[in-house]
Amino acid sequence: MSFVRNAFLVAAVVSAANALPNPKRSESSDLQWGPCPARMNFTSAYSYDCATLTVPLDYSNSTDGRTLDLQLLRVNATNQPSKGAILMNPGGPGGVGTQFVAGTAAEVQTILDGEYDLIGFDPRGTGNTIPYACNDTSSSGSKKTKRQEFDIPEPTFPEDYDLLELDIDDMSMAQLVGVLQNELSDLQVVAETCAADNEEYGEYIGTAFVARDMLRIVDALGQGSLLNYWGISYGTVLGGTFAAMFPNRTGFMLLESNVNLHEYMSGAGIQARATLDANVDALFEQCMVYPEECALADDHQTVESLAQNYENLVAALDQQGIPMNDTDDEIDGGTVRNYMLSNLYNPSEWPEVAVALKVLYDGEWETFYNMSRPPKEGSYNKGTEALLGIRCGDSRLRSDNVTDLEGLIEIQLNVSRWFPLQPTLEGMTWVAWQQEAKERYNGDFQVKTQTPILVLNNAYDNITPLISARNTSSGFAESVLLVQNSYGVSQDQ
Structure with a gap:
C-alpha cells in the first residue's frame, strides 16, 4: 500500500502535524519497549521495537477484572529528537496495525520528514489480540x-x-x-x-472499546494528553469515534479515505x-x-x-x-x-x-x-473474520424479516448501475448477525475537538467517496477538508 504523493497534500499533512506543540516527555511511561516476539518478523525499511499494554477487557463493567494485552509496535523517528508519536490504523475493519506500520514506515516517515515515532497496534479481533475467527461453514x-x-x-x-x-x-x-x-x-x-x-x-471487539484502548495507549506513552492519529478507510471510523467520544483528548488527526460515520453505525450502506x-x-x-x-x-x-x-x-x-x-x-x-x-x-x-x-x-x-483469485492470507493475522466480527457487531441494523428493510433496499438498488445488489447483499450479513458490540457510540458526531481534524479524500474514490468525507468534516467543528481530484482510493496512489 502506498500513500498520497501529491506535493500539496503532503505539505498539508506535514504542516498540520508540525503545528502541534512538542509533547513533554514523561519518565513514568507504562511501556517497556524491547525486541518484538518472533511471530512479528515483518518486512520493514526501518528497525522497530515492541511493547505490551494491559487494558480492561470490558470497559462497561468496572467489576470485571479480566484484561487483555495489546501488542504495540514502534518505528522511531528518523530525525531525532522525536516530536512525539502518531498512532496509525490501516482500515478494514480487521487490518493489523503492527504489520501495517512496519511495512509502510519508509513512505510515512518521508511524508512526515521523519520527525515522529509511528505506533501500530493490533485492534481487538485482529492479529493476536483476541482474534476473531470462525470455523468453515x-x-x-x-x-x-x-x-x-x-x-x-x-x-x-x-x-x-x-x-x-x-x-x-x-x-x-x-x-x-x-x-x-x-x-x-x-x-x-x-x-x-x-x-x-x-x-x-466476540462482544468485546467493537470500535468504541478500541477507541478506549487508544486512550490508554496515549496515557501509557507519557507524551501528553492528546492522541495523534492517522486513520485510513475504516480507520476514519475509529478515529471519528475517538474524536466524538473524547474531543478534548484529540490532537493531530488525519482521516483519509472516509467512511460515512452515521451509515457505518446504522448499517445503511448507501454512500x-x-x-x-x-x-x-x-x-x-x-x-x-x-x-x-x-x-x-x-x-x-x-x-x-x-x-x-x-x-x-x-x-x-x-x-x-x-x-x-x-x-x-x-x-x-x-x-x-x-x-x-x-x-x-x-x-x-x-x-x-x-x-x-x-x-x-x-x-x-x-x-x-x-x-x-484472492491473495493468500498471511500467518500473523489470526483474526480471519475480524471484518465481520467488528463491522457487524457495531451495526445497529438487525431483523429476521427482509420485508422490514424494503424501504432501504429500494434506495440501495438505485446506487449503482454496475453493482445494483452489492449494498444490499453486504448489508444482509450484519442484518443476520447475532453478536453485538458491548458498547456502541450512539452520538451524532457533532463536536468541536481540541485540535481541528484534517479530512482527506479523493474526489472520485471508488469505495470511500467524497460525499462521506464532506459528511465527516461537517460534523467536526473547524475541521479542514482537502480533496485530491482523482479516482481510486487516496492511500493507494
Missing part, C-alpha cells in the same frame, strides 16, 4: 465463495455472491424480498457459527458505493484517452462500445457460468463483478484490469480465474 447450504474482500483476507465461509446474477429489472420487490430472505437464512447459520466460535470475546460506477466508466474513458496502455482499445472501439462489451460479457456469464477444471468453482457474472470491485482502487493499476477483461473476451478462462 461450507456445509451451511450457502454457495461457494467468490468474494474478495477489500482490505483484509477473504472470509473462510461461503457468501452467496451468485445473487449478483439476478436480473432485478424483471423482478417485483416481493420476488426479490423472497430471494433475499433465503440469503438471510443462510447467513444466519453463518452468524450462529461465528457466535459459537467467539462466545467468550459507500456512490462513486463506484464513475470509476468503472472512467476505466473505459481512459482506455480511449491512452489506447497504448489499454489492452481493450483499438481503432474500432468507443467508450460506449467498451461499456457495452463489458455489460454483454457479464450478462452472458450470468446466464451460463464457465466451470473451472479440478475445482468446484466457476467463472460467472458475480466473479467478474467482484474482480472489478477489488481492483479499482488504484488507477495506475487499471491497465492490469483491462488485461484481465481482454483475457475474458478472448475466452482464456483459466488465466482469468488465476488472476481473480
